Amino acid sequence: MAKLKLGVLISGSGTNLQVLIDACATAGYPAEIALVISNKATAGGIARAEAAGIPVAVISHKDFDGREAFDDAMHEKLTEAGVEFICLAGFMRILSDRFIERWHDRMINIHPSLLPAYRGLDTHARAIADGVRFAGCTLHYVRPDLDNGPIIAQAVVPVLPDDTPDTLAARIQVQEHRLYPAIVRLIAEGKVTVEDGRVVYGGGVDLGENLTDITSPRT
Numbered sequence: 001m002a003k004l005k006l007g008v009l010i011s012g013s014g015t016n017l018q019v020l021i022d023a024c025a026t027a028g029y030p031a032e033i034a035l036v037i038s039n040k041a042t043a044g045g046i047a048r049a050e051a052a053g054i055p056v057a058v059i060s061h062k063d064f065d066g067r068e069a070f071d072d073a074m075h076e077k078l079t080e081a082g083v084e085f086i087c088l089a090g091f092m093r094i095l096s097d098r099f100i101e102r103w104h105d106r107m108i109n110i111h112p113s114l115l116p117a118y119r120g121l122d123t124h125a126r127a128i129a130d131g132v133r134f135a136g137c138t139l140h141y142v143r144p145d146l147d148n149g150p151i152i153a154q155a156v157v158p159v160l161p162d163d164t165p166d167t168l169a170a171r172i173q174v175q176e177h178r179l180y181p182a183i184v185r186l187i188a189e190g191k192v193t194v195e196d197g198r199v200v201y202g203g204g205v206d207l208g209e210n211l212t213d214i215t216s217p218r219t
Ligand code: GRF
Pocket: 010, 012, 013, 014, 015, 016, 017, 045, 089, 090, 091, 110, 111, 112, 137, 173, 176
C-alpha cells in the first residue's frame, strides 16, 4: 500500500519531528515525510530533517505581506511535494482560516496540555500556577478556532510539587513522543475518522497494551 505523504511544520528544536522521522524509518510504517517546512532559519529541527535526507523548506513569515500570503506559499510547497497530510510539530504561527480549511481533517497538532484546558501559550507555567495535579498533551485535528479541534488522543502525567515549567514540559514531551508516531500510524492506516466533530477509531484497531492508556477509542 502507498505510504501517506506527510508534511511536518516546525519552528523549533524538532524533537517531535525526530520521533516521526524515526518512526518513518522503521519497516512497515505506513507514512513517509515528503517535506519539512520551518518558518525559522535557526530551528534545530532543520538539521534533523537534513540528516535524514528529507527535503526542507525555510519559509519565513517575515518575507510576506500578511498571514494568508505566507500560508499560500506554504500550501504551494506542500502540494508541489505531494504532501497529503500535515503534522504540526511545534509550529509557532497561527494559521489562516483558508489554509486550515484547505487541510480540513488532513492536519493535526500536538498541544502541551489536556485540552480543552490551557489553550494557547505557556501551558506548563499556567498549570503549575493553578496547582493542578495532572497535566499532559493532546493530539487534535486543526480547526480555525485555536487549539479547539477534534481530540484524537491524550496522555496524562502528574504535576509534582517542585515542578518548574521545564521539568513539567520534559515529562510531557516523553508522552508527546509516544503519542505522535503511534497516532500517525493509525491515521495512515485509515483507522481514525471524524464524525460529528468527534474522533472515532475504526473497527479492527488493535490499540495494544502500550496505547490503551493514551487513547480513548469509541468503537
Ligand atoms: C512541543 O512541546 C509541543 O507540545 C508544542 O511545541 C513543542 C515542540 O517541541 N506544540 P519540539 O520542537 O517538537 O521539540
